Amino acid sequence: MTGFAILLGFNLLGLVAEHVLHLPIPGNVIGLILFTAALFLRIVKLEWVERSAELLTRHMMLFFVPYIVGTIAFLPVLRENGLAIAVSLAGSTLIVMLVAGSVAARVGRKASLAPESEQGKASAGL
Amino acid sequence: MNLHEIYAHPLFGVTVTVGAYVIALKVQGKWKSIHPLFVCSGAIIALLLMLDIPYDDYRAGGDLITFFLGPATVALGVPLYKQRHFLRRYFAAILSGVTIGSVSGIAGAGLLVWLMGGTRELMATMMPKSVSSAISVEIARQAGGIPELAAVLTVLTGLLGSMVGPALLRRAGISGDMPIGVAIGTSSHGIGTGRVIRDSELQGSVSGVSMALAGIVTSLLFIPLYGRFH
Numbered sequence: 001m002t003g004f005a006i007l008l009g010f011n012l013l014g015l016v017a018e019h020v021l022h023l024p025i026p027g028n029v030i031g032l033i034l035f036t037a038a039l040f041l042r043i044v045k046l047e048w049v050e051r052s053a054e055l056l057t058r059h060m061m062l063f064f065v066p067y068i069v070g071t072i073a074f075l076p077v078l079r080e081n082g083l084a085i086a087v088s089l090a091g092s093t094l095i096v097m098l099v100a101g102s103v104a105a106r107v108g109r110k111a112s113l114a115p116e117s118e119q120g121k122a123s124a125g126l
Numbered sequence: 127m128n129l130h131e132i133y134a135h136p137l138f139g140v141t142v143t144v145g146a147y148v149i150a151l152k153v154q155g156k157w158k159s160i161h162p163l164f165v166c167s168g169a170i171i172a173l174l175l176m177l178d179i180p181y182d183d184y185r186a187g188g189d190l191i192t193f194f195l196g197p198a199t200v201a202l203g204v205p206l207y208k209q210r211h212f213l214r215r216y217f218a219a220i221l222s223g224v225t226i227g228s229v230s231g232i233a234g235a236g237l238l239v240w241l242m243g244g245t246r247e248l249m250a251t252m253m254p255k256s257v258s259s260a261i262s263v264e265i266a267r268q269a270g271g272i273p274e275l276a277a278v279l280t281v282l283t284g285l286l287g288s289m290v291g292p293a294l295l296r297r298a299g300i301s302g303d304m305p306i307g308v309a310i311g312t313s314s315h316g317i318g319t320g321r322v323i324r325d326s327e328l329q330g331s332v333s334g335v336s337m338a339l340a341g342i343v344t345s346l347l348f349i350p351l352y353g354r355f356h
Contacts, residue, residue: 007197014200025345026264028199033342036203046207053201056194060316061163062147063195064259066139066188067277068167069174073181074275077248084242085279088252092235093283093313096256097291100227100336101300101309108219108304 003052006044010035133179139187146170163281195260202258202338209331216304220332223308224339231256231313232347247271253351254344255279258315261341265348280315287314288321307332312340 014031017023023030038044071078078085132138146169150162174184206213213220235252244252251271254262259280266276291310295301300309303326310318311333319333 004197007200010200011196015196025349026261026268028196028264029261029342029345031196031200032203032338035200036206039203039207040210046204049201049204053204056198056201057204057316059147060195060198060258060260062144062166063191063193063198064263064277064281065143065147065163065166065170066185066192067259067263067274068163068281069170069184069188070181070274071278072171072174074272074278077272077275078278081242081244081248084239084244084248085252087242088235088238088244089255089279089282090286091238092231092252093256093286094294095234096227096231096313097287097294097309098298098300099230100223100312101295101298101305103226104216104219104223104308105300105302105305106219107222108216108302111216111219 001052003049006049007035007052007056010038130183133177133183134186136187136190139184140190141187142170142173142184143188143191161285163285195263199258199260199341202334202341205331205334206338209335212328212331213335216332219304220308220336221339223305224312224336225343227309227312228256228340228344228347232344251276252279254348255283256313256315257341257344258337261345265345269348269351281317284314284317288318291318292322292325303328304332308336311336315340 010031011028012031013034014029015027017030017034018025018027035044039046039049143166146166147162149169150165153160153165154162170184173179174181232253235255236249239249239252247270249271250269251266253271254265254269255276256262257265257280259277262276262280263273265271267273287310291314292306295306295309300306307322307329310322310329314321315337319330319337322329322333
Protein backbone atom coordinates (compact mmCIF):
# COMPACT_ATOMS: atom_id res chain seq x y z
CA MET A 1 0.00 0.00 0.00
CA THR A 2 2.95 2.35 0.56
CA GLY A 3 3.78 2.11 -3.14
CA PHE A 4 0.22 2.79 -4.18
CA ALA A 5 0.05 5.83 -1.90
CA ILE A 6 3.27 7.18 -3.41
CA LEU A 7 2.01 6.70 -6.97
CA LEU A 8 -1.28 8.41 -6.11
CA GLY A 9 0.66 11.21 -4.44
CA PHE A 10 2.70 11.88 -7.59
CA ASN A 11 -0.44 11.66 -9.71
CA LEU A 12 -2.04 14.30 -7.49
CA LEU A 13 1.11 16.42 -7.57
CA GLY A 14 0.99 16.30 -11.39
CA LEU A 15 -2.67 17.32 -11.39
CA VAL A 16 -1.95 20.24 -9.06
CA ALA A 17 0.99 21.36 -11.24
CA GLU A 18 -1.17 21.14 -14.36
CA HIS A 19 -3.88 23.36 -12.88
CA VAL A 20 -1.83 25.79 -10.85
CA LEU A 21 0.84 26.37 -13.53
CA HIS A 22 -1.67 26.01 -16.43
CA LEU A 23 0.62 23.52 -18.13
CA PRO A 24 -0.78 22.02 -21.34
CA ILE A 25 0.61 18.59 -20.40
CA PRO A 26 -1.66 15.93 -18.91
CA GLY A 27 -1.35 15.78 -15.11
CA ASN A 28 -0.50 12.08 -15.19
CA VAL A 29 2.48 12.77 -17.49
CA ILE A 30 3.74 15.52 -15.17
CA GLY A 31 3.31 13.00 -12.35
CA LEU A 32 5.34 10.45 -14.35
CA ILE A 33 8.16 12.95 -14.95
CA LEU A 34 8.29 13.99 -11.28
CA PHE A 35 8.10 10.37 -10.08
CA THR A 36 10.92 9.27 -12.42
CA ALA A 37 13.03 12.19 -11.24
CA ALA A 38 12.35 11.22 -7.61
CA LEU A 39 13.53 7.65 -8.32
CA PHE A 40 16.76 8.89 -9.93
CA LEU A 41 17.36 11.33 -7.07
CA ARG A 42 16.70 8.48 -4.59
CA ILE A 43 13.95 10.48 -2.90
CA VAL A 44 11.77 7.44 -3.60
CA LYS A 45 13.38 4.01 -3.24
CA LEU A 46 12.60 1.37 -5.85
CA GLU A 47 11.59 -1.25 -3.27
CA TRP A 48 8.85 1.03 -1.88
CA VAL A 49 7.02 1.23 -5.19
CA GLU A 50 8.08 -1.80 -7.24
CA ARG A 51 5.22 -4.17 -6.39
CA SER A 52 2.41 -1.65 -6.68
CA ALA A 53 3.83 -0.30 -9.94
CA GLU A 54 4.13 -3.79 -11.40
CA LEU A 55 0.53 -4.62 -10.49
CA LEU A 56 -0.79 -1.42 -12.08
CA THR A 57 1.19 -1.63 -15.33
CA ARG A 58 0.47 -5.36 -15.75
CA HIS A 59 -3.27 -4.72 -15.63
CA MET A 60 -3.27 -1.46 -17.54
CA MET A 61 -5.58 -3.03 -20.14
CA LEU A 62 -8.35 -3.43 -17.59
CA PHE A 63 -8.38 0.28 -16.83
CA PHE A 64 -9.45 1.34 -20.26
CA VAL A 65 -12.08 -1.29 -20.91
CA PRO A 66 -14.83 1.24 -19.95
CA TYR A 67 -13.52 3.58 -22.67
CA ILE A 68 -13.89 0.85 -25.28
CA VAL A 69 -17.37 0.00 -24.02
CA GLY A 70 -18.04 3.73 -24.45
CA THR A 71 -17.64 3.40 -28.23
CA ILE A 72 -21.22 2.22 -28.45
CA ALA A 73 -22.01 5.88 -27.91
CA PHE A 74 -19.65 6.81 -30.80
CA LEU A 75 -20.72 4.36 -33.46
CA PRO A 76 -22.22 7.13 -35.65
CA VAL A 77 -18.90 9.08 -35.64
CA LEU A 78 -16.95 5.91 -36.42
CA ARG A 79 -19.30 4.94 -39.23
CA GLU A 80 -19.32 8.42 -40.75
CA ASN A 81 -15.51 8.73 -40.79
CA GLY A 82 -14.66 5.07 -41.24
CA LEU A 83 -12.35 5.42 -44.24
CA ALA A 84 -10.45 8.47 -42.94
CA ILE A 85 -9.92 6.70 -39.60
CA ALA A 86 -8.79 3.42 -41.17
CA VAL A 87 -6.35 5.05 -43.61
CA SER A 88 -4.86 7.37 -41.00
CA LEU A 89 -4.63 4.61 -38.41
CA ALA A 90 -2.83 2.11 -40.63
CA GLY A 91 -0.69 4.72 -42.43
CA SER A 92 0.59 6.58 -39.41
CA THR A 93 1.23 3.41 -37.39
CA LEU A 94 3.49 2.09 -40.13
CA ILE A 95 5.24 5.47 -40.47
CA VAL A 96 5.97 5.70 -36.72
CA MET A 97 7.28 2.15 -36.61
CA LEU A 98 9.62 2.37 -39.60
CA VAL A 99 10.92 5.87 -38.80
CA ALA A 100 11.49 5.16 -35.09
CA GLY A 101 13.16 1.82 -35.82
CA SER A 102 15.49 3.02 -38.55
CA VAL A 103 16.54 6.19 -36.72
CA ALA A 104 17.26 4.19 -33.54
CA ALA A 105 19.23 1.61 -35.53
CA ARG A 106 21.31 4.25 -37.30
CA VAL A 107 22.13 6.29 -34.20
CA GLY A 108 22.60 3.17 -32.07
CA ARG A 109 25.21 1.71 -34.37
CA LYS A 110 27.66 4.38 -33.22
CA ALA A 111 26.98 3.66 -29.54
CA SER A 112 27.58 -0.05 -30.04
CA LEU A 113 30.87 0.59 -31.88
CA ALA A 114 32.14 3.03 -29.25
CA PRO A 115 34.53 1.53 -26.69
CA GLU A 116 32.73 -0.06 -23.76
CA SER A 117 32.86 1.97 -20.59
CA GLU A 118 31.05 -0.64 -18.55
CA GLN A 119 32.44 -3.90 -19.79
CA GLY A 120 30.25 -6.30 -21.65
CA LYS A 121 27.04 -4.58 -20.71
CA ALA A 122 24.16 -4.24 -23.11
CA SER A 123 26.19 -4.55 -26.31
CA ALA A 124 25.14 -8.17 -26.68
CA GLY A 125 21.60 -6.98 -27.21
CA LEU A 126 22.20 -5.06 -30.37
CA MET B 127 -35.70 -1.13 -5.18
CA ASN B 128 -35.98 -1.44 -8.93
CA LEU B 129 -33.40 -2.85 -11.34
CA HIS B 130 -32.40 0.57 -12.62
CA GLU B 131 -31.13 1.54 -9.17
CA ILE B 132 -28.91 -1.54 -9.14
CA TYR B 133 -27.50 -0.93 -12.64
CA ALA B 134 -26.74 2.70 -11.78
CA HIS B 135 -24.84 1.70 -8.63
CA PRO B 136 -21.05 1.90 -9.15
CA LEU B 137 -20.72 -1.66 -7.85
CA PHE B 138 -22.53 -2.95 -10.93
CA GLY B 139 -20.11 -1.42 -13.47
CA VAL B 140 -17.02 -2.34 -11.44
CA THR B 141 -18.10 -5.95 -10.88
CA VAL B 142 -19.09 -6.51 -14.49
CA THR B 143 -15.81 -5.02 -15.78
CA VAL B 144 -13.47 -6.85 -13.41
CA GLY B 145 -15.43 -10.08 -13.88
CA ALA B 146 -15.30 -9.85 -17.68
CA TYR B 147 -11.58 -9.05 -17.52
CA VAL B 148 -10.81 -12.13 -15.43
CA ILE B 149 -12.79 -14.31 -17.84
CA ALA B 150 -11.01 -12.69 -20.82
CA LEU B 151 -7.61 -13.49 -19.28
CA LYS B 152 -8.68 -17.12 -18.83
CA VAL B 153 -9.84 -17.26 -22.45
CA GLN B 154 -6.47 -15.88 -23.56
CA GLY B 155 -4.72 -18.53 -21.46
CA LYS B 156 -6.45 -21.20 -23.55
CA TRP B 157 -6.40 -19.51 -26.97
CA LYS B 158 -3.37 -17.24 -27.09
CA SER B 159 -4.34 -15.35 -30.24
CA ILE B 160 -7.60 -13.99 -28.82
CA HIS B 161 -6.92 -10.53 -27.47
CA PRO B 162 -8.42 -10.12 -23.97
CA LEU B 163 -9.63 -6.61 -24.77
CA PHE B 164 -11.94 -7.90 -27.51
CA VAL B 165 -13.42 -10.56 -25.23
CA CYS B 166 -13.82 -8.29 -22.22
CA SER B 167 -15.28 -5.24 -23.97
CA GLY B 168 -17.39 -7.36 -26.30
CA ALA B 169 -18.94 -9.26 -23.43
CA ILE B 170 -19.81 -6.07 -21.56
CA ILE B 171 -21.30 -4.39 -24.65
CA ALA B 172 -23.38 -7.52 -25.31
CA LEU B 173 -24.59 -7.56 -21.71
CA LEU B 174 -25.59 -3.88 -21.78
CA LEU B 175 -27.46 -4.33 -25.06
CA MET B 176 -29.20 -7.53 -23.91
CA LEU B 177 -30.39 -6.15 -20.59
CA ASP B 178 -31.11 -2.77 -22.18
CA ILE B 179 -28.88 -0.94 -19.69
CA PRO B 180 -28.04 2.67 -20.65
CA TYR B 181 -24.31 3.39 -21.10
CA ASP B 182 -24.56 6.16 -18.48
CA ASP B 183 -25.65 3.63 -15.83
CA TYR B 184 -22.62 1.44 -16.56
CA ARG B 185 -20.40 4.51 -16.48
CA ALA B 186 -20.92 5.06 -12.75
CA GLY B 187 -18.71 2.02 -12.19
CA GLY B 188 -16.66 2.43 -15.37
CA ASP B 189 -15.34 5.79 -14.20
CA LEU B 190 -14.02 4.14 -11.03
CA ILE B 191 -12.00 1.72 -13.21
CA THR B 192 -10.58 4.32 -15.61
CA PHE B 193 -9.51 6.32 -12.58
CA PHE B 194 -6.59 3.90 -12.16
CA LEU B 195 -5.06 4.93 -15.50
CA GLY B 196 -3.60 7.95 -13.66
CA PRO B 197 -1.46 6.10 -11.10
CA ALA B 198 -0.72 3.40 -13.74
CA THR B 199 0.86 6.05 -15.97
CA VAL B 200 2.95 7.37 -13.09
CA ALA B 201 4.05 3.77 -12.46
CA LEU B 202 5.74 3.67 -15.89
CA GLY B 203 8.60 5.49 -14.17
CA VAL B 204 9.65 2.17 -12.62
CA PRO B 205 10.72 0.45 -15.90
CA LEU B 206 12.42 3.72 -16.91
CA TYR B 207 14.47 3.63 -13.73
CA LYS B 208 15.17 -0.11 -13.79
CA GLN B 209 16.62 0.02 -17.30
CA ARG B 210 18.76 3.07 -16.56
CA HIS B 211 22.12 1.43 -17.43
CA PHE B 212 20.97 0.24 -20.82
CA LEU B 213 19.22 3.57 -21.34
CA ARG B 214 22.36 5.54 -20.60
CA ARG B 215 24.35 3.67 -23.24
CA TYR B 216 21.73 3.99 -25.98
CA PHE B 217 20.14 7.21 -24.78
CA ALA B 218 20.84 9.18 -27.98
CA ALA B 219 19.57 6.37 -30.20
CA ILE B 220 16.42 5.68 -28.18
CA LEU B 221 15.52 9.35 -27.71
CA SER B 222 16.08 10.29 -31.35
CA GLY B 223 14.15 7.24 -32.57
CA VAL B 224 11.25 7.99 -30.21
CA THR B 225 11.20 11.73 -30.98
CA ILE B 226 11.53 11.57 -34.76
CA GLY B 227 9.16 8.60 -34.86
CA SER B 228 6.54 10.42 -32.74
CA VAL B 229 6.79 13.61 -34.83
CA SER B 230 6.28 11.67 -38.08
CA GLY B 231 3.38 9.77 -36.56
CA ILE B 232 1.56 12.90 -35.35
CA ALA B 233 2.16 14.68 -38.65
CA GLY B 234 1.27 11.58 -40.68
CA ALA B 235 -1.96 10.89 -38.79
CA GLY B 236 -3.06 14.55 -38.98
CA LEU B 237 -2.18 14.83 -42.66
CA LEU B 238 -3.97 11.61 -43.60
CA VAL B 239 -7.16 12.64 -41.76
CA TRP B 240 -7.02 16.04 -43.45
CA LEU B 241 -6.46 14.48 -46.89
CA MET B 242 -9.42 12.18 -46.29
CA GLY B 243 -11.60 15.15 -45.42
CA GLY B 244 -11.92 14.47 -41.68
CA THR B 245 -12.92 17.15 -39.18
CA ARG B 246 -10.59 19.08 -36.92
CA GLU B 247 -12.06 17.22 -33.95
CA LEU B 248 -11.16 13.93 -35.60
CA MET B 249 -7.61 15.19 -36.25
CA ALA B 250 -7.16 16.07 -32.57
CA THR B 251 -8.48 12.63 -31.70
CA MET B 252 -6.25 10.69 -34.10
CA MET B 253 -2.93 12.48 -33.74
CA PRO B 254 -1.86 11.25 -30.27
CA LYS B 255 -3.02 7.65 -30.77
CA SER B 256 0.41 5.98 -30.83
CA VAL B 257 1.08 6.64 -27.16
CA SER B 258 -0.18 4.78 -24.15
CA SER B 259 -3.95 5.10 -23.77
CA ALA B 260 -3.79 6.87 -20.42
CA ILE B 261 -1.85 9.66 -22.12
CA SER B 262 -3.55 9.77 -25.54
CA VAL B 263 -6.95 10.09 -23.87
CA GLU B 264 -5.77 13.08 -21.84
CA ILE B 265 -4.07 14.75 -24.83
CA ALA B 266 -7.16 14.25 -27.00
CA ARG B 267 -9.34 15.73 -24.26
CA GLN B 268 -7.12 18.78 -23.88
CA ALA B 269 -6.66 19.28 -27.63
CA GLY B 270 -10.40 19.25 -28.28
CA GLY B 271 -10.80 15.69 -29.53
CA ILE B 272 -13.07 12.89 -28.29
CA PRO B 273 -11.42 11.01 -25.38
CA GLU B 274 -13.51 7.82 -25.68
CA LEU B 275 -12.79 7.62 -29.40
CA ALA B 276 -9.09 8.30 -28.77
CA ALA B 277 -9.05 5.32 -26.38
CA VAL B 278 -10.54 3.01 -29.01
CA LEU B 279 -8.15 4.23 -31.72
CA THR B 280 -5.24 3.81 -29.34
CA VAL B 281 -6.21 0.21 -28.72
CA LEU B 282 -6.62 -0.47 -32.45
CA THR B 283 -3.21 1.12 -33.09
CA GLY B 284 -1.63 -1.11 -30.45
CA LEU B 285 -3.30 -4.21 -31.85
CA LEU B 286 -2.23 -3.40 -35.41
CA GLY B 287 1.35 -2.64 -34.39
CA SER B 288 1.65 -5.78 -32.29
CA MET B 289 0.24 -7.96 -35.05
CA VAL B 290 2.19 -6.71 -38.11
CA GLY B 291 5.13 -4.96 -36.40
CA PRO B 292 7.79 -7.65 -35.94
CA ALA B 293 7.32 -9.09 -39.46
CA LEU B 294 7.23 -5.64 -41.08
CA LEU B 295 10.41 -4.52 -39.33
CA ARG B 296 12.19 -7.70 -40.40
CA ARG B 297 11.20 -7.02 -44.01
CA ALA B 298 12.45 -3.43 -43.77
CA GLY B 299 15.82 -4.73 -42.62
CA ILE B 300 15.51 -3.34 -39.10
CA SER B 301 17.01 -5.81 -36.64
CA GLY B 302 18.45 -5.93 -33.12
CA ASP B 303 16.67 -5.74 -29.78
CA MET B 304 17.18 -2.00 -29.34
CA PRO B 305 15.78 -0.73 -32.70
CA ILE B 306 12.88 -3.21 -32.65
CA GLY B 307 12.02 -2.26 -29.07
CA VAL B 308 12.09 1.44 -29.95
CA ALA B 309 9.92 0.91 -33.04
CA ILE B 310 7.30 -1.17 -31.23
CA GLY B 311 7.20 0.91 -28.04
CA THR B 312 6.91 4.20 -29.94
CA SER B 313 4.25 2.97 -32.34
CA SER B 314 2.16 0.57 -30.34
CA HIS B 315 2.66 1.32 -26.62
CA GLY B 316 1.64 -1.27 -24.01
CA ILE B 317 -0.08 -3.70 -26.33
CA GLY B 318 3.02 -3.90 -28.56
CA THR B 319 5.26 -4.11 -25.50
CA GLY B 320 3.25 -7.06 -24.20
CA ARG B 321 3.74 -8.75 -27.55
CA VAL B 322 7.54 -8.35 -27.98
CA ILE B 323 8.36 -9.17 -24.35
CA ARG B 324 7.42 -12.75 -25.24
CA ASP B 325 10.18 -12.80 -27.91
CA SER B 326 12.88 -11.12 -25.87
CA GLU B 327 12.97 -9.54 -22.44
CA LEU B 328 15.40 -6.87 -23.60
CA GLN B 329 13.13 -5.95 -26.51
CA GLY B 330 10.24 -5.71 -24.08
CA SER B 331 12.20 -3.47 -21.70
CA VAL B 332 13.34 -1.12 -24.48
CA SER B 333 9.78 -1.10 -25.78
CA GLY B 334 8.44 -0.20 -22.31
CA VAL B 335 10.97 2.58 -21.94
CA SER B 336 10.19 3.88 -25.44
CA MET B 337 6.49 3.87 -24.70
CA ALA B 338 6.99 5.96 -21.55
CA LEU B 339 9.34 8.34 -23.40
CA ALA B 340 6.94 8.60 -26.36
CA GLY B 341 4.18 9.59 -23.93
CA ILE B 342 6.32 12.39 -22.50
CA VAL B 343 7.67 13.55 -25.87
CA THR B 344 4.21 13.51 -27.48
CA SER B 345 2.70 15.53 -24.62
CA LEU B 346 5.45 18.12 -25.02
CA LEU B 347 5.06 18.16 -28.82
CA PHE B 348 1.36 18.91 -28.47
CA ILE B 349 1.91 22.14 -26.56
CA PRO B 350 2.38 24.30 -29.69
CA LEU B 351 -0.60 22.55 -31.30
CA TYR B 352 -3.15 23.29 -28.58
CA GLY B 353 -3.78 26.87 -29.67
CA ARG B 354 -4.60 25.72 -33.20
CA PHE B 355 -7.36 23.42 -32.06
CA HIS B 356 -9.19 25.83 -29.79
